[in-house]
Amino acid sequence: MSVTAAAGFTAAGVTSGLKSAGRDLALVVNVGPLRHAAAVFTSNRVAAAPVLWSRQAISDGRADAVVLNSGGANACTGPEGFADTHHTAERxxxxxxxxxxxxxxxxxxxxxxxxxxxxxxxGVDAAVAVLADDDDAASSAADAIRTTDSVSKTAQAAGAGFVVGGMAKGAGMLAPGMATMLSVITTDAVISQQDLDSALREAVRVSFDRADSDGCMSTNDTVIAMASGAHPQAHESGVDLHEFQAALTEVCRDLAAQLIADAEGAAHEIAITTVNAASEEDAETAGRSVARSNLFKTAIFGQDPNWGRILSAVGTTDVAFDPATIDVAVNGVWICRGGGIGEDRAGVDLTGRTVQVTIDLKSGDSEATILTNDLTHDYVHENSAYST
Amino acid sequence: MSVTAAAGFTAAGVTSGLKSAGRDLALVVNVGPLRHAAAVFTSNRVAAAPVLWSRQAISDGRADAVVLNSGGANACTGPEGFADTHHTAERxxxxxxxxxxxxxxxxxxxxxxxxxxxxxxxGVDAAVAVLADDDDAASSAADAIRTTDSVSKTAQAAGAGFVVGGMAKGAGMLAPGMATMLSVITTDAVISQQDLDSALREAVRVSFDRADSDGCMSTNDTVIAMASGAHPQAHESGVDLHEFQAALTEVCRDLAAQLIADAEGAAHEIAITTVNAASEEDAETAGRSVARSNLFKTAIFGQDPNWGRILSAVGTTDVAFDPATIDVAVNGVWICRGGGIGEDRAGVDLTGRTVQVTIDLKSGDSEATILTNDLTHDYVHENSAYST
Known part of the structure; x- marks a missing residue:
């Protein structure tokens, strides 16, 4: 159901011809009664025309529709590219x-x-003509935003008086401050714009912001949330914010995990959990440093539990830890103890697709998990041939 | 000649059995009359035992000998590893x-x-037994410090009353704050310890510190300079410091370029020159950001002049530039003008091994060049199989 799971939304996904084949244009419309919206954009200073447009369009907290296209980022296209985005919105x-x-x-x-x-x-006209609030419409929309994604990504959750549904695309250039990704999340919750905005920022912080496939930040990253207030059992007083936050975070985490599971050329999905950190920020910094080490990433591809490369990556950060007490486990085996050799690395099984790295900093009680991928021949292949 | 090019030094390189085959232990001895020394070490907080040892040993500005081994980093080996280093120095x-x-x-x-x-x-005893001040001894020493280096790296320069010679090893984990590298540089200049120290730091800043093959900082990086004052035409008043700085920087730059030219699995050596930056630091930051973009590095491997990935990488930094005025050239063709499409990218020839990227920030008059490599199938292969 994804973006039409919540009441008050219609969607469409059509083939306009921007791509050589397949759907490439999606539309999601909030039919109300509320039109509250919030969004988080890439922090890349080379921001694409649609990011520049959408940033100002949402500054009043309202959005009635989102139009999304694959088949071109419209980035680094100058004033002409911005005019193209403007014309798209006008159409x-x-x-x-x-x-x-x-x-x-x-x-x-x-x-x-x-x-x-x-x-x-x-393509915009064609999408408008087939807008619907059913499953097929939502599936078509999720399909139309794919680039090198092998599957479309959708998720949903619900609580008392609300449903949250979302779709996302990712696949490459997945990095900090969100992956190279677009995501639209809809809800029929009765919620103020301010509460929607803060809930979205918190959800993105612990989900998309911690999906770091290849360290490369995109020019186009956007996550949009829209609230219609159309839930049949909606209370005028609004949803329970704690419950809503949990559901929204769940949807974002689910989508982020799907992005990492389908990242370009990856052979492993890796969760790097840093525990006993002095702060959540420290835990995130340590995990991200490991996630960005090409030597670590190639080792995992080679099914090599090379903990020295993990320590070496943590050592480049300023997080609180003592090199003489740090422990590291890979898939449950503590192969590094006290900064040195621990249990037998031969006991680590890396033949599966999912990998759990746990780093114990012994400096506090905070933790965070960064999701990343290994660095493979297929990654090199796909990204060395992408534009030619 | 490298480390024995300057008068007052002997060297040796022998086979001790630390590696499965070939020389693996080198010794360089300063026979004086001066014993001034300076060194720069990795800033990785997970520093290897020999780094911990050498840092304190050189704190008095004096070093009479350097012993180097390949076949093991002695990093993350705890107090026992430190004791091993101590015993090596004692022997x-x-x-x-x-x-x-x-x-x-x-x-x-x-x-x-x-x-x-x-x-x-x-092996230490065997090296001591064959110490000599000739070419063969210096070549053997340079050979003995190789790991996956396909060739040994040496360089030299000279000025009025001094010779500077050096050797280095690199090959993988080449990154910031020096590559994963060891380098020993000798000179027969008459120079104070303080002047030698500041000259070495300045030379390293603009050479090894700007060689960033894969963004991974080693636990063992070390550059050591030793001065003997033994030059036959040495003046007691010392060398011209400006001339000495130029020669030392030349040797360091030469060695750094050799490291990048022989980096693990690389198919291209890439020089990223950022010009018209607001500061030298800005120029370095912009270049390093591009050097660390896996998407850029894979594109170059694919002979794809993907300037969008260059802009996208610069956009993640805080350097002074306007996304609407930045220009980018690859091998002399300005394929990005004013942040958008410039000359025809079909005119860029990336079939050769060397690549020159020029980024014009139009924000000042400073510049810097970062040396890096592409990201290739061979890099993935070599680093996914290294420890198994």
Whole structure:
């Protein structure tokens, strides 16, 4: 169900011709009664035209529709690229009788190429014509935002008086401050814009922000949440915020895990959990440093529990730890004890697809988990041939 | 000639059995009359035993000998590993009638394994027995410090009243704050310890510190400079410091370039020159960010002049630049102009081994060059199978 699981939303996914084959244009519309929205964008200073547009469009906390295209990132395309995004929003607004300022735009694909507006604009009309609130519509939308994603990603959760559903795309350039990813999350909760905004930021902080496939931050990352307030059992006083936060975080974590599970060329999904850190930030920093070590990532690809590369990566950070007391486990075997040789590394089984690395900093009681991938021949292959 | 090019030094390289085959133990001795020394070490907090030892041994500015081994990094080996380093220094001191506190130790190889002292200590005696000041001795020493280096690296330069010679090893884990590397540089200059120290730090800052093959910082990086004052035409008043700095920097740059040219699995050597930066630090930061982008590195391997990935990497930094005015050239073709599409990318020839990327930030008049490599199938292969 994803983006149509919550009441008050319609969606569509169509083929406009931006890609060589398949669906490439998605539309998600909030039919209300509430039109609250929040979004988190890439912190990359080279931000794509749709990010520049959507940032200002959502500044009033309202969004009525989101139009998303694969087949081109519309990044590094100058004023002309920004005009393309503007025209896209205007076409959606015209067709749905909205203000263009309430239409958000997301794009994904190659950087540095103009979009084929001759394909995209008729695609908007085609999407509007098939908007629906059913499963098929949501599935088509999730399919249309895929680039090198091998499968579409959707998730949902529910609580008293609300449903939360979402879709996402990822696959490459998955990094900090979110993966290279687009995600639209809808809810029929009755919730204020301010509460929606803070709930989204907290959910993204502990989910997408901790999915770091290859350390490369995209120009287009966007996560949008929209609330319709249309749940049949909605209370006017609004949802329980604690319950809503839990559900939204669950959906974001589920989607983030799906992104890492389908990352370009990966042979392993790796969860790096840092425990007993002095702060949650320290735990995140230590895990991210390991996640970005190409030597660690290639070792996991080679099914080699090379804990020296883990320690070496943690040692480049400023987190609180003592090199003489740190412990490291890989898939449950504590192969590094007290900064030195621990249990027999031959006991570590890395033949499976999922890997759990646990780093015990012995400096406090905070923890965090970073999700990442190994570095493989397929990653090199896919990314060395992507634009040619 | 390398470490014996300057008068006042002897060297040796022998086979002790630490590696499965070939020379693995090197010794460089300063026979004076001066015994001034300076060193720069890894900033990794997980520092190997020989780094911990040498840091304190050189704190008085004096070193009479350096003993180096390949076949084991002696990192993450605890108090026992430190004792091994201490015994190594003592064995050198005994054999040469020195103080162990004046013997520096360097190790390189796998992390997390004890050294075979039963092989290493007799190796020290064997090295002492063949110490000589000729070419062969210097070549043997440079050969003995290789790990996965396919060739040994040496360089030299000279000025009025001095010669500077050096050797280095690198090959993998080449990163910030020096590559994973060991280097010993000798000079017969008459120079104070303070001047030698500041000259070495300046030379390393603009050479080894800007060689960043794979972003991974080693536990063992060490660059040592020793001055004997033994040059036949040495003036008591000392060398011209400006001329000495230039020669020392030239030797360090030469060695750093050799490391990048022989990096594990690389198919391209890439020089990233950032020009018109607000500061030298900004230029270095921008270049290093690009050097660490796996997407950029795989694109170069694929001979794909993907300038979007260059902009995307610069956009993650805080350096002064305007995304709407930045220009980027690859091998002389300005394929990105004003943050957008520039000259035809089809004009970029990436079939050769050397690649020149130029980033024009248009924010000042500083510049810096970072040396790096592409990310290849061979890198993945070599590093996924290294310890197993």
């Amino acid at each position: 959606v607004a015209e067709a749905l009788d909205l203000s263009a300022q309430d239409v958000l735009v997301c794009s994904t694909g190659l950087i540095g190429e103009r979009l084929d507006m001759g394909a995209l604009l008729p | 050198v001191a005994e054999a040469l009638d020195l103080s162990a506190q004046d013997v520096l130790v360097c190790s390189t190889g796998l992390i997390g394994e004890r050294l075979d002292m039963g092989a290493l200590l007799p």
